[in-house]
Structure formats: C-alpha cells, structure tokens
Amino acid sequence: MAGVTGEQHGPGPVITTAGLTKHYGAVHALTDLTVQVGSGVTGLVGANGAGKSTLIKILLGLLEPTGGQASVLGHDIEHAGQEIRRVVGYMPEHDCLPPDVSASDFTVHMARMSGLGASAARERAADVLRHVGLDEERYRPMGGYSTGMKQRAKLAQALAHDPQLVFLDEPTNGLDPAARNDMLRLVQRIGSEFGIAVLVTSHLLGELEQVSDHVIVLDGGHLLRSSATGDFLQQTGSLLVEVVGTETERDRLGEALARLGLTCRPRGAMVAIDPPPPELAAEGVAHDLIRDVAAELGLGLMRLQPDRRHLEDVFLDGGARV
C-alpha cells in the first residue's frame, strides 16, 4: 500500500500550459494555448465551444492533447496524470449524479475513491456537505434534488478529498439568481478562505468579474486575454454623476458642466463625463468642480464615481488576439 500524505503545494503557478493544442479532426478545440494560472480564483471565460471544458479535460488527463505541454501543481499531464487526479477536484458541467443514492453516501464513496479511509471519508463528507449548504436533504436520494441542490452535491464531491485545486465547469449553470449568488460566494470562499486554487468557467462575464482574481478569456480555442481581474476593470478616467431629481435636474447639471469645459452626455439617470481636459485633469480638480457646480445649482449630489470598464468591453473592443 503506497500511502501518501497530503502536502501543500508551494508558491508558483498552479497550472502552466505551453502551446497546448487539441484538434478533433477538422475541429480545432484549442489552438496553441500558452497560459499560467496562479492560486486564488481564476475565471475561464468564453462562449460555448470556446474550448473551456476541453482544456479542463486535458489538464485532468481525460483527453490527450494533439500537441503542446502542460503541468498541474508541478506534475506533467502526460506522465503524472494519476498524481494530478489525486490532488485535484472536478465538478463537471453536465449532470453526473446517480439518482438513487443520497448525497451523503455518494460524497463518502467519492472521497474513498480519492484514497481516503472509511472514517476519514465520512468525516470529510459531512464537513463539505455543510460547507456547500446541503442540510437534511443530504440523506435523500439525489434524483429528487432541485438544480441548485444538485450543483451543491456536485461541488461537495469535488471538495471531498481536500484537493489543492478544483476545476469548476459552469457551476452556476441553470441556477436562479439567488442560487447563483450563493454559488458564486461559495466559489470565492473556496479560493480565499479554504485556500484551494480554483479554475472556474462561465460564459457569463459578469459573474466571474465578481469572484475571480484573474481572468482568462478564450475565443474559438484561442487565448484572447489573460490578466488580473483588476486590469480588466481598469478605470477609464470617465466619471459618473447622479443628482437628486428627474431628467430636468440631470440636464441642468450636464449643461452647467459642459459650459465649464467638460464633455457630458446623459446615461440613464446619470451624467457620464468623459476624461476631463488637461487643465482639469489634476487629481480631484474635476471632482471639486462638479461638487461646486451642484452646490451652485442647488442640486443634491447622490453619486460621484469613476466609470469602470466591464469584462464585456474586452469583447466589444473587437478582441485583438494575443
């Protein structure tokens, strides 16, 4: 019996790929993907068919790449698939739960299949089921679960053996907004509080914006962009201002600011101000000006904030490939 004790992975990249390529005949699922993933939560974004699931399956050793190399937690995917699967958790996109087994029994069994002993598996299963939020229903057959409960059970089995890295493939699929938020909070906790590196996929950019430290964007099997979430959401230099009242008040403010040399346009109930001209660009000058104008006009300032880009803009920019 080859007993191996759990060891924590040191600093450094959790996943490294170099020129990773996967072709199914004429279909190019992944093309020359070179990317690094660190600890914390990493979002993998792309439309359906962008190659997200293919990448995860290659990293797990379930699919063989057509070309290129990759390593996960310092293990090469070609030679050390078993070592990788020992310390990695996987939550697939599709349904994968037998309907006639309870989440509790299933999670225990899956923990044992990862090499935990019987009593350790029971303890871990109880722990992770509590963390994912399955209470009394964990003892019922999973066939009767709602989509939200099924997603939680799938997540529990992925965490049952205390992996160092989890692949979560579309964990929010099919969830209502409340359950979606719960799941995203959970994903964030796994990355921060649990200290487990997370690679989470989604085709909804807005979701990953909330929880990821780092975002990788795939498009048609190509790497579109890979950078820290903060870089995606960089400030554009524009400002958003909102005042108490209706459109009349909004327009009064906009016109007054325009007379002072700021380019303004209405956006919903707010005034969007383009990056100020050089003479007003110094730190806080524009802010002071807006405050003073609002005071002069007797308008109540409700909001004055930087206008930040959203992840969607990465795509709207036209997607120059890296």
Place this chain on the structure above:
Amino acid sequence: MSEVSQPGGRPGVIHDLGYRHYDGVREGTATIARTLFVTGLRHAYGLGRSGKSKVMPFLLLGMSVLPALIVVGVVVLTGLSSLPVAYADYTNQTQLLVSLFAAAQAPVLFSRDLRHRSIVLYLARPLAAPVFALVRWLSLTVAVWLFMSVPTLLLYVGAMLAGLDKSDQTTSLLKAVVLQVLLAMLIAGITGLISSVSLRRGFAVVGSVMALIVLTGVITAVQAISADQDADAASTTVGLLSPWSLYSGLANAWDAGIDTFVPVDGAWPLAYALVAVLLVATCLLGLVARFRKVGSR
C-alpha cells in the same frame, strides 16, 4: 450555509470550525481499487443499496440453493452411496438462474455509472479507465462465482455429512470450482459488455438474456440435431459459440460429470479452452475501450 466570522466582526459561533484541511493518509491505487471491488461486489447483491434491489439477487440465490438443500436432505437421510448430481453438473442444471442473475445484476455495475455520467467523476480520480473497467468486471465475476459456489459447497457439506469418500468428492469439487471460475469470467465479460453498451437497464437485461439463455438454447438444439445426424464434428464445433456449451464441453473433457451430446476429446478441449480465454480477453478489451470513450466525453 454555515456562519462565517466576518473580518473585524464578531468571532464565529462555537460550532463553526471553518474549513478544515485533510492531512491524513491518502491510500494508493491498490487500496482504492480494492474498495471499488468490495463496493461493486456488495452492490451486485443489493447490499448497501435500497431494500428493493436486494429482492432479485437473493430470490434467485434462494431458488438455486433450494434443490441443493433437497439433494443434501435426501442423501443424508437415505444414505445414498453417491450424490445424484455432480458438482459441475448442478451449475449446468441451474444455468437459467445463473444467467438471470448475471443479466439482472450486470447493469448495476456497468450501466449506472455510464448512464448517469458519474463515470466522469471516477475517471477524474486516481483510478484510470482500464483499471476501473477491470475492477468492475472482477466484482461481477466474483458475484457470479459466489452465486454458483454457494449451492456447490452446500452439496459438498452434505456429501461429507453422508460419509461419502472425501478424496473423490474433494477432487470433483475442485474441478467444478475451476470450471465455475472460468464460466463466471465469461458470463461477467459478456453481460458486462452488453450492459456498458446498452445503457437502458431493460435493453441490457434483454440483451444479456438473448446472449446467455436464448443463444444457449439454440446452440443446444443445433448440437442435439447434429449429434442425432451423426455429424459429431459439427456438434462439437457449435459448442464453441456459447459460454454454457464451452463450460459443459470442458467439464465433459475433464471428466467433471457433465454429459454432452458428443464427447469432447482429442484437440477439442484445447480449442474450447482457447476460445474461452479469447472471449474473456475480447470482452475485457471492449469494456476498457468503452469506459475510456465515455470518460473522455
């Protein structure tokens, strides 16, 4: 969801231990495979599953044990000088029950993981697809073998109680056990492969019944007719085509107490053994290919 202490807020409530890492022993592949084997074997008899799923296997087992009990009673009470049925032949006589058991239980081990796609969760863990397929097959093989060996052992105990010759009986029993193991490997391979391809339980059971019961019936009929027409070679050749005729042919050649229409002798026993081994190997290769394919989807 559990309460979590907020940074700078009040500390977590007392029952909240937060996330705890596991730093105990992680077993190697061999231990994981053994766990999977034992679970599979238990599931084949409905143990660790719902009460309903225990009915079929134990009903069939009861039906196959009952005649053995009667035989034992008769032998012990009347003091017969030999068992009225040889060990290997008892399995042959109850072949319908053995086939039904395998056909009904193979989908439990081979269809469920594929149909519900939980196979992906297994393959994302240390055991590789070939090992997984082999362990599943081993579970079913041992389950089928146990099904055959329980009445056989009962007969042996009865023979001992009746004071029959120990060395004769033991030799005969051991021959039967070897043949049963080979038969169990064949039956588990065939029903396993059928169940892994036809994922609906109903189709899998019907397919296995066709392969084990209907086919064997046809082959027995053909064997009888050709023997009747003095086409001995044809009769023996046809016997290569079904696990049950392979079993009885080998038992006949080995003098294990089964009568075939035409004695299996000369080079035939070797051909029978070879075909049996090839059939098992083919089924195993098919199973491995099947699990690997589904796992990568």
